[in-house]
Amino acid sequence: MSATPEKLVEMRDVKLQFADKVILNGVNFSIQSQEILVIMGLSGGGKSTLLSILMGLLKPNAGSVLFKEEDLGKLSRPKLNEVRAHIGMVYQNAALISSMNARENISLPLKELSDKNDKEIDAIVDQKLELVGLKDARDKLPSELSGGMQKRVGLARALALEPELVLFDEPTAGLDPINGKLIDDLIVQLRDKQKVTAIVVTHEMDSAFAVATRMAFLHEGKIILEGTPEEFRHSDNPIVSKFLSSYSDHEHTKE
Ligand SMILES: Nc1ncnc2c1ncn2[C@@H]1O[C@H](COP(=O)(O)OP(=O)(O)OP(=O)(O)O)[C@@H](O)[C@H]1O
Ligand SMILES: [Mg+2]
Structure with missing residues (x-):
């Protein structure tokens, strides 16, 4: 106002x-x-x-x-x-869940905090992976990714809910x-x-x-x-x- x-x-x-x-x-x-x-x-x-x-x-x-x-x-x-x-947070140490692949890590906030269905979630995950240049890492576990790649998955996860901050x-x-x-x-x-x-x-x-x-x-x-x-x-x-x-x-x- x-x-x-x-x-x-x-x-x-x-x-x-x-x-x-x-x-x-x-x-x-x-x-x-x-x-x-x-x-x-x-x-x-x-x-x-x-x-x-x-x-x-x-x-x-x-x-x-x-x-x-x-x-x-x-x-x-x-x-x-x-x-x-x-608010999305990209953690210093990526902070991914080690038993979940990139796709599952990124979809986590969507499953917990949105009412999107699986198909919608899949589309968002793909879009965010593409945004951070990691389309091919979709099914990889954190242990199969380099530190820098883990960080970018963390970034994709932080952006999943389209945060303002x-x-x-x-x-x-x-x-x-x-x-x-x-x-x-x-x-x-x-x-x-x-x-x-x-x-x-x-x-x-x-x-x-x-x-x-x-x-x-x-x-x-x-x-x-x-x-x-x-x-x-x-x-x-x-x-x-x-x-x-x-x-x-x-x-x-x-x-
Ligand atoms: N959970 C905690 N329990 C006790 N001390 C903590 C905890 N988290 C951080 N500290 C201490 O608080 C201080 C600030 O830590 P913090 O991680 O915020 O620093 P930073 O500025 O991010 O450092 P860096 O640039 O190395 O990442 C450090 O002395 C750290 O040891
Ligand atoms: Mg720090």
């Missing part, structure tokens, strides 16, 4: 600790529809934890998470599942440059063609700058910088600029 763009997701002063170890110490940010927010930060800094909280899989110790203005912490279990059906945890890590680019292009294409909003956690700087409309840097439990890719490139924040330059040094010394 208002002219301001809708906030799809918002974290307000989120705190999380495991035992006495503080991981998130007051995280604030929001995302509008069709943004691609890239989250960066040091390993172990809490990025995957933050995504789990957004999915409603982990409950913060304090603060709130809002999806379309609804506070996830205040929703009943069925309501929370309804919200979750609008997709959370990507290191989507291109471990992929060769061609398949990495395929995933980057897919993220941008999902936004342009299907109006998907995305949060991408990544260590791959080429990928980060290829997809981001906005960036955020998580450090010692807080977002210490948030801005456009251009602002990140030129940031004089010592931690951020050191992080970015060590990645570009690494790129140069890799040859």
